Amino acid sequence: MDIDVERQHAARLALLDPLLPADPPLSGDLIDTIGALGAPVSTELDPDSLDATWGALRRHTLTVRLAGDELGPLLDRWEEHLARVATPGDEDSVAAIVWPSRDTAAVRALVHHGFAPLLVTAVRRAGIGSPSPALPPGVTIRHATNVDLVACVALNVEVVRYDTQFGALTERPSTEVGLRQHTADLLAREHPCIWLAELGSRPVGIVTVDLPPHSDWIADRTSASPVAYLGLGGVRADLRSTGIGTALVAHVHRELDQLGIAATLLHYALPNPRSVPFWSTQGYRPLWTSWHRRPALRP
Template sequence: MAGYVARVRHDDPPGGAPEFKLLVNSVARRWSELDPLLPDPSHPRQSSYPLLTVTDPRGKPAATGTMHYSWYQPGEVGRTWGVPDQHWLTPVVGGPDPEGALDSLLSSWREQLEQLPTGTGSESAALLTWPSRDISGIRPMQRHGLQPFTVLAARRQRRGVPPSLPPRDVTIRLSEPQDIAAVVGLVMEEHRYEEHFGGVFIQSDTAEQTRRVVARALVRRPSWIWLAERRGRPVGLVWVSPPSRARWVGPLVRTGPAAYIGYAIVADEMRGQGIGTALINEAHQAMDSQGIAVTLLNYAVLNPVSGPFWHRMGYRPLWTTWETRPALALR
C-alpha cells in the first residue's frame, strides 16, 4: 500500500523499543474492544528467521510479523495434521489503517518466501492466525490469496444448550482401558471424515500412533473421554483435555483455566438423534463443576456439520487460521 514501508530485520527483535511497545499496546486496546476473550498480543521474539516490520507514512511502526517454519518428517504425529512444510506468520497489526499495514506486511512476507531455498514446494503452506472478530484483516488476506481454513472456537463456563438426555437405548460413561479398540476406531472414523476438508492426512502409521495416544489417555483417572454406547455398541465419544493437559491453549484466551476438546465424534449412521448433544452436555457439566472458565476447540471451516453444531452448543469463533497452498501461492 502507498506510504507504508516494509523492512526485514536481522538484528534483535524490537520488543523493548518504545515505539514498538506503543504498537503492541495499541493492538491490545483494539483487541479488547473487539473481543473480551482475546489475550494481549505478544511482543516480537527472537527467531532464526528475520522479523518483518512495517512503518506508516509518518515513520511510526504499524505492524510486525514473526516468521516461523515447521517441517514434519515421515513418522511424526504432526504429519497427520496438515502439509509437511508449514510457513507461519504471527502478525501484530495496529495504527489507524490496519488493513493497509497488513497488506504491506503480507507483501513483505511473500518476498521472503520467494528467497527461501527449500520448503515451498507442492507440499507446503503459508498460514497465519487472525482474531475472528477483527474484520479489518479480511480484505488484505483475500487479496493475497489466503482463505479461512480452521476456527478456534470458545465457550464460556455454563454457556450452551440446556442439559438433555440421550436416546433411551444409549448410555454415556467415562472410558476405561478396556475401551481402547472402541476409542481408536471412532477416532480413526473422524480422521477419515476430516480428510475431506484438507486438514487431516492419514499416514500408514496414523492408526498405530492413535492407539498409543489413546492408551496413555485411558490409564488416567478420570480419562476425560466420554463414550456413548447403544445396546453395548460404541457410537460416539467426546475427548477433553483438562487445563493440566491443555496448557498450550492458555495463551490464546484471556480467561482461564481453559480446557480443550480434541475430538467429538458420532458414528455416521447415528447422527441426528441427539447423541452428540448428550455427549457434549455430559462433558460440559463435568467441566463446569470443575470451575473451568472457558473451553476451546477447533473445527474446519469447510466442514458442513461442525460449525453449526458447535454454535448450537454455545461456542463462537475466537481465532481463524488463514492458509494458502502451496506457500508460494501467496500473492
C-alpha cells in the first residue's frame, strides 16, 4: 500500500470540506496506478431483502484514494477487473464510486468512463435551514404510533415508486413486505423516530429518522458528531408543493436540534426535480456524490 497516496488524499480532502471524515486505510486486494489506490468490492444481494430495493442486486464498488487529479488510469485498471467479474448487459448490476462532492478533480474522468452522478449524501448542521413556516390550514404534525403502521407503509411505498424513475432504486416483489417490517421496527424503538403530517385525520406526509445508536451505520461518513439519518421524507403526490413537506421537515429539525444532533445526513436522487431544490432549501448541501453506471458493463 502506498502510504504517501493515503496521506496526500487525506490532506487534500481536509482542505476541500471540513465535514468529510478521516478515511481509514484501504484494505483487501487493491489496484493501483501512479498517485492512486483503489479497493474494488463485488457483492450480490438477496432479492428478498429490503436492501435490494435500494439499488441493483449485483454491486461493484471502488473505494479510491487519490493523491492528485489523475483518476482515469485507475478507472482503466478497474475496467479490466470488472471485465473479469461482471456480466456485460446485466441490467441488475451497477458499478459505483462514492466521491466527495466538493472534489471536482475526478469529474471529467468519471464522465469519460460512462458514469453519471445519481445519488447525493447531503448534510445539514444543527440550526441550519429555512425559518419554521406556519402550518398550512388543517394540517397537524405528530409522532406516529403502532396504529399508523398501514398509513406509514403506504406513504413509504409511494415515495419508493416515485424514486424508481431516477435509476437508483428498484421496487421488487418483496419491497412492500420489507418496508412493513422496517416500519414496524422503527415504531418499536425507544424514542419516537417517525413523524406524520395529517390533513384532518388523514396522514399525508411522513419523515423517518435514525437516531443514535441506530445511525451508527452512516456516522462515519462525516466528521460531525452525533449524527442522525433522515431515511424518508415524502408527501402524498396530490398535496406536493402545498407547504406540508416544508412544515413537517422544519418540525423534525427542531426536535433533532433539541436532542443535540450535530448533523443530519440523508440521500436524494440528483435527477429528481423535487428533491434537489427542496432539500437545499431545508439546509442540506452535498457531502458525497455516488457516480453510477448501470449496467456495470455495457454489452
